[in-house]
Each structure stands twice: as C-alpha cells, then as structure tokens.
Amino acid sequence: MIDGTAKGILQTIEGSFSKHEVPLDHVFGLTSDTTNVMMGKHNSVQALLKTEIPHLVVIECSCHLIHLATSYASRKLPKNLEDLCRNIPAYFHMSPKRTEALKQFQDFLKIDQHKLLSAANTRWLSLQACVDRILEQYDALKLFFTGAVFEDPSNTNDSILNSLNNPFNKALLHFMSYVFSITNDFNTFFQTKSPQLFILPVMVRKMLNTFLCNFVKKEHLNLSSDLKSLKQIDVTKTEIHLNNDHIYVGMEAHAILEDLKTKAPIEEVNKFYASCREFYVEIVLQIQKRFDLNEKLFDILKYVDPKIARNLEKQSVKDVFDKFNFLTTKCNMQKADNEWRNQALIDLKHFGVESEEELKKHAS
Structure with a gap:
C-alpha cells in the first residue's frame, strides 16, 4: 500500500531519483498543489525536502491558488446562486423523463438541446460551464419549472422557480460567468506543455489590474505598477471604491441592471x-x-524566455549562480557564461525555424 503521508511521499520521490541515478543535490525546484501534506509549513514534503536540499526553490501551483482564491471570493455572493447551479443539473440527472420534457420547451423556444452541466465539487472553477449552460437554457428552464410547480409542488421546484424568476439572480449569473472567465483564462494559460512559469508575475499583475479597475477609483491605481505595489493596495478601504454606477460587472449583467434600475427598488439594485x-x-x-x-x-526565470535569450537582454548568467550558489561546484561559471552568450549568435535556421516565436514553439 502506498503511504500517503509526507514521509511516505518523500520516500517515493527519493526512490525515483535513486532509480534514475539523479543525485539529490541536483534537484533545485519543487512545485505542487497547496495541500498541507505537500506544502504545509511543518512536516510536509516541501519542508522535509528542504532539510535535505537547502537551496530548494518551492513554488505552489498557480492553478490551484487561483481556484482557491475564486472559491473564497464566491462565498461573498448569495448562497442561493450556487445552490441553483447545483440543484438544476441534479434535478435532471438520471431522469430521462424530465430531460425529454425539457426538450419540448427547448424546441418551442428554438434553443439547442444541450445537457445541463454539473459542477465538480473539487474543481470550483468548473462552475462557469454550469453557469453558462443555465444562462443558455434560461428561458426553457423557466417554462419547464413553471409547469413543474403546478404539476408537482415541492420545496425544490418552488425554490428553483423563484430563483429563476428573480431578474437579479440572472444578472448575478452573468456576473459570475464574467469573473470566472478571467480566472479560468488564467488557468488555461498555464495548462500548456511549453514552459510558462517565467510569465507568472506578468499574468498575476494583469489579472489583479483587471479586477482592481472594475471597482477602484483610477487615481488610486497605477496600471504600470509592479506586482509588489499592486499587492500593497488596501482594497478594504471603501473610500477608494467606485460608486455603484461605475462598478464594472460585465456587459450582460450591466444591461440587465440598467433595465432593473427603472423597475426595481433601489435597495435591491444596491444589494x-x-x-x-x-x-x-x-x-x-x-x-x-x-x-x-x-x-x-x-x-532569473526570464532567462528561459526565447526573446530575452536571443536578444541578450540578460548579458550574463551570473544572477543564476548568485541565486543557486551550489551550481559553482557543478560547472565552470565562465564556460556557462560563454555558452549563454554564444546561443544568441546561432542561426535560427539551425533549429529549422525562421523566428524567435517559432523557436519557442519548437522548444515546447
């Protein structure tokens, strides 16, 4: 039986290194999801590994981090929205009769007969696909549950229909779709086979700027700021927030709100x-x-960017040796520097490509 403790996982890792004759002191990086057994401060895999490899660089999985960030932020939205997104697919799951009945309304409204999607409990960002499908089938679902409440009164049917009939819920679903698309795009970017880690600070800064611009007054922002400056902005200060009319919530949600402002109580709009x-x-x-x-x-990771490498924007690899001092005992620093500088002189046709962009794709 595989031991799932930190010590057991570490033994497996070290066993694999030994099997492939990789000296432990040649390892200098570890990345993983953010579970306690892998990344906890004490007695985790990374903590134990660091005792054996002091120079080890540990980076938590960016996709898991943004998943957690989105999950926590979504708790600020009304609970009935997540319930709606989970209850509707569950209502039709394993019920061909209900699915066939829904198709009649889809045909009547000339809506594609797409299946309702369920969100995975362990993959919170999968909720976007569920939200988008509900929005696509919104009118057909309203007709279906109007009939269901009449024919089969129940708390579940009443709750779903009441939620669907509330236009603010539809606006919030559009808002969820908009904000989830930002975090999902971030995840998709880093789920490629080519190395993208060196772009992480740029992508995090872009994502932070996107969210900040949506609700923070422009005079409190500097879009060219580095990540360190952006992380110091205290968004809990309400005085730096935009007023309601200027908060950006996505095009679809905005359109619904503009209509509701003339019909609904101002208290509901403010809510x-x-x-x-x-x-x-x-x-x-x-x-x-x-x-x-x-x-x-x-x-230092910018060294792996083909554009920076080819243009010798980093003229020497000295920074690498300064960061990973153990490398000085593994290779000749000057020879390594010579190789780094000489790579910029190599004709790209040597690699069968014509441009740096093609070289990047070729390397991946």
Whole structure:
C-alpha cells in the first residue's frame, strides 16, 4: 500500500531519483498543489525536502491558488446562486423523463438541446460551464419549472422557480460567468506543455489590474505598477471604491441592471452591487495573499524566455549562480557564461525555424 503521508511521499520521490541515478543535490525546484501534506509549513514534503536540499526553490501551483482564491471570493455572493447551479443539473440527472420534457420547451423556444452541466465539487472553477449552460437554457428552464410547480409542488421546484424568476439572480449569473472567465483564462494559460512559469508575475499583475479597475477609483491605481505595489493596495478601504454606477460587472449583467434600475427598488439594485463589490474585494485580497512571488527568482526565470535569450537582454548568467550558489561546484561559471552568450549568435535556421516565436514553439 502506498503511504500517503509526507514521509511516505518523500520516500517515493527519493526512490525515483535513486532509480534514475539523479543525485539529490541536483534537484533545485519543487512545485505542487497547496495541500498541507505537500506544502504545509511543518512536516510536509516541501519542508522535509528542504532539510535535505537547502537551496530548494518551492513554488505552489498557480492553478490551484487561483481556484482557491475564486472559491473564497464566491462565498461573498448569495448562497442561493450556487445552490441553483447545483440543484438544476441534479434535478435532471438520471431522469430521462424530465430531460425529454425539457426538450419540448427547448424546441418551442428554438434553443439547442444541450445537457445541463454539473459542477465538480473539487474543481470550483468548473462552475462557469454550469453557469453558462443555465444562462443558455434560461428561458426553457423557466417554462419547464413553471409547469413543474403546478404539476408537482415541492420545496425544490418552488425554490428553483423563484430563483429563476428573480431578474437579479440572472444578472448575478452573468456576473459570475464574467469573473470566472478571467480566472479560468488564467488557468488555461498555464495548462500548456511549453514552459510558462517565467510569465507568472506578468499574468498575476494583469489579472489583479483587471479586477482592481472594475471597482477602484483610477487615481488610486497605477496600471504600470509592479506586482509588489499592486499587492500593497488596501482594497478594504471603501473610500477608494467606485460608486455603484461605475462598478464594472460585465456587459450582460450591466444591461440587465440598467433595465432593473427603472423597475426595481433601489435597495435591491444596491444589494446587487454590494455583492459584486464584496466579491471583487475578496478575490483581490486572496490573490494578494496567495501569490507570494519572489521577485529575484522570477527575474532569473526570464532567462528561459526565447526573446530575452536571443536578444541578450540578460548579458550574463551570473544572477543564476548568485541565486543557486551550489551550481559553482557543478560547472565552470565562465564556460556557462560563454555558452549563454554564444546561443544568441546561432542561426535560427539551425533549429529549422525562421523566428524567435517559432523557436519557442519548437522548444515546447
């Protein structure tokens, strides 16, 4: 039986290194999801490994970090929204009769007969696909549950229909779709086979700027700021927030709100914006807290950017040896520097490509 403790996992890792004849002191990086057994401060795999490899660089999985950030921020939205997204697919799951009945309304409204999607409990960002599908089938679902409440009164049917009939819920679903698309795009970017770690600070800064611009007054922002400056913005200060009319909630949600402003009580409109504002505040706080990016390390990682390498924007690999001092005992520093500088002189056609962009794709 595989031992799932930190010590058991470490033994497996070290056994694999030994099997492939990789000396432990040649290992200098570890990345993983953020579970306690892997990344906890005490008695985790990374903590135990660091006792044997002092120079070890540990980077938590960016995809897992943004998943957690989004999950915590979403708790600021009304609970009935997540319930709606989980209850509707569950209602049709394993019920061909209900699915066939829904198809009649889909045909009547000329909506594609797509299946309702369920969100995975362990993959919170999968909720976007569920939200988008509900929005696509929204009118058909309203007709279906109107009939279901009449034919089969129940708390579940009543709850779902009441939620669907509330236009603010539809606006919030559109808001969820918009903000989840930002975090999902971030994840998708880093789920490629080519090395992208050196771009992480740029992508985190871009994502932070996107969220900040949506609810923080422009005079409190400097979009060219480095990540360190962005992490110091205190978004809990309400005086730096935009007023409701200027908070950006996505095009679809905005269109619904503009219509509701002429029909609904102002208290309900303000409640909607309060939920969106609280989401923005929390997701920025979570990103600021979770992405602890070592500037010196990520500056070194720029060496793997083909554009920087080919243009010799980094003229020497001295920074690498300064950061990973153990390398001085593994190779000749001057020879390594010579190789680094000479790579910029190699004709790209040597690699069968014509440009740096093609070289990057070729390397991946």
